[in-house]
Amino acid sequence: MVQDLLESSAGLLNFSIFFALAVVLLLVILGFVTMAILAERKVLGFMQGRYGPAYVGGKWGLLQSVADVVKLLVKEDLIPKAADKPLFIIAPVIAFAPSFMVMATIPLTDKLQFADLNVGFLYYIAISGLTIVGMLMAGWASNNKYSLLGGMRAAAQMISYEIPLVMSVLGIVLLAGSLNLNEIVAVQGESGWFILWQPIAFIVFFIAATAELNRVPFDLAEAENELVAGFHTEYSGFRWAMFMLAEYVYMFAMSALITVLFLGGWLPLPFLGFIPGAVWFALKFSLVVYILIWFRATFPRIRADQLMEFAWKVLLPVALANIFLTALIKEFFLK
Amino acid sequence: MTLTGEFFAFMSLALVAVIGGVLLLNLTKVVHMVVALVFTFVSIAGIYVLLSAEFLAVVQVMIYSGAITIMMLFGIMLTRHHGDEAEPKGGTLRRLFLLVGVLGFGAAVYFGIYDLDFEAVPNTLHENNTEQIGISLFSHYIIPFELTSVILLAALVGAIVLARRDDEKEGDQE
Numbered sequence: 117m118v119q120d121l122l123e124s125s126a127g128l129l130n131f132s133i134f135f136a137l138a139v140v141l142l143l144v145i146l147g148f149v150t151m152a153i154l155a156e157r158k159v160l161g162f163m164q165g166r167y168g169p170a171y172v173g174g175k176w177g178l179l180q181s182v183a184d185v186v187k188l189l190v191k192e193d194l195i196p197k198a199a200d201k202p203l204f205i206i207a208p209v210i211a212f213a214p215s216f217m218v219m220a221t222i223p224l225t226d227k228l229q230f231a232d233l234n235v236g237f238l239y240y241i242a243i244s245g246l247t248i249v250g251m252l253m254a255g256w257a258s259n260n261k262y263s264l265l266g267g268m269r270a271a272a273q274m275i276s277y278e279i280p281l282v283m284s285v286l287g288i289v290l291l292a293g294s295l296n297l298n299e300i301v302a303v304q305g306e307s308g309w310f311i312l313w314q315p316i317a318f319i320v321f322f323i324a325a326t327a328e329l330n331r332v333p334f335d336l337a338e339a340e341n342e343l344v345a346g347f348h349t350e351y352s353g354f355r356w357a358m359f360m361l362a363e364y365v366y367m368f369a370m371s372a373l374i375t376v377l378f379l380g381g382w383l384p385l386p387f388l389g390f391i392p393g394a395v396w397f398a399l400k401f402s403l404v405v406y407i408l409i410w411f412r413a414t415f416p417r418i419r420a421d422q423l424m425e426f427a428w429k430v431l432l433p434v435a436l437a438n439i440f441l442t443a444l445i446k447e448f449f450l451k
Numbered sequence: 452m453t454l455t456g457e458f459f460a461f462m463s464l465a466l467v468a469v470i471g472g473v474l475l476l477n478l479t480k481v482v483h484m485v486v487a488l489v490f491t492f493v494s495i496a497g498i499y500v501l502l503s504a505e506f507l508a509v510v511q512v513m514i515y516s517g518a519i520t521i522m523m524l525f526g527i528m529l530t531r532h533h534g535d536e537a538e539p540k541g542g543t544l545r546r547l548f549l550l551v552g553v554l555g556f557g558a559a560v561y562f563g564i565y566d567l568d569f570e571a572v573p574n575t576l577h578e579n580n581t582e583q584i585g586i587s588l589f590s591h592y593i594i595p596f597e598l599t600s601v602i603l604l605a606a607l608v609g610a611i612v613l614a615r616r617d618d619e620k621e622g623d624q625e
Binding site for chain 1: 480482483486489493505506509510512513516517519520521523524527579580581
């Protein structure tokens, strides 16, 4: 459906159709974000032997996140006097916009996708890289030493971990012969999920993805016992909510990407094909999100010097060796 | 000329690119300049997409978002941020020469491209351009490609050597 729309002539009608579709996607993602925050608090509570949110919206605290968002929206809009005002204002926008843009290329099922790009995977990596600029801008514009340190750490960490992230997927690209996310899923339908064929790549990718998402054990950019809150120390109210939103939308996007690349996307398990693809995608996707939250509850934060060494001395060589191994296997066994 | 969506997209992207470039020259704070540069690079990537060179567009964003972030870091670390010193302005004669130079350049470019007529050769470069770039890079242009990698590797090793030496000196002093 989207394909026909993309090829149709430009006009006010088509513009409004695209606009409406984008708004629907945004609302879906906002719904996910409120539920993900609730899920995170509930799962953390469960793992730490306490209840988590339990009052607002019934026994499960279903409206807790909604109440939090309303609180943030009605908060006073504070801009520090010494801040660099224009940068302070556009930094949250630059950090958030790419996180929504990457959603366009991720196929949720074989029919439900906005843009079927030939370079889908690279598009994701490239656009998500723009968020770093927003974070660094926020850190600098706040004119606060903790913010600047947090921004610097975020930049160094995300640039370093982007490299093993891309390198680990090269093995999959070699096997699938395409960067198109749809085709990668299609190949997995014939050969089996890539988590079976590329277990090393999966581990490297998962670790690098956790670091890209700035989540525990890699959340040094906002380590609260060293840097107050990192690059968004000076932010409050809705501008702060934009950063949080970007973080959780990336969590959505990265979990969806892991599902597509390694877990076969919407493909069913054998003999269970009667369950629709969207349900399968949702199940695998929820599993990945759960594992990310699980990590947060169980791992201690690593030190800043370990962080860089780990990316360059462990993950990158392992990812390169994986590419080499995959190339050998493809050359000798799969021809 | 008809007003198609492509025309609008091109005009807005070109406008953003040019405005970003002008701001880069006119702003005084280094971080602001770098942000202007981000807008220029991203809109140039958008123009690549309009030319259906999506691989090039994506690589442009990927390389430059990292490069710009690093540049911003160095900009923050290596420059002063409180300097109010105004740069000395040139005299009237110098400005006049500048104006003549700008006009001359504009005229040269205008006459150069006004009658330029590329023959529209039908080609298939826009189909699967990732694959085509890969094939020609690893078959026809393999030697320049490998040479570039070696040069980059040498630069990398050189940078490490330069950075390491400082470390050892500091270590000796302690």
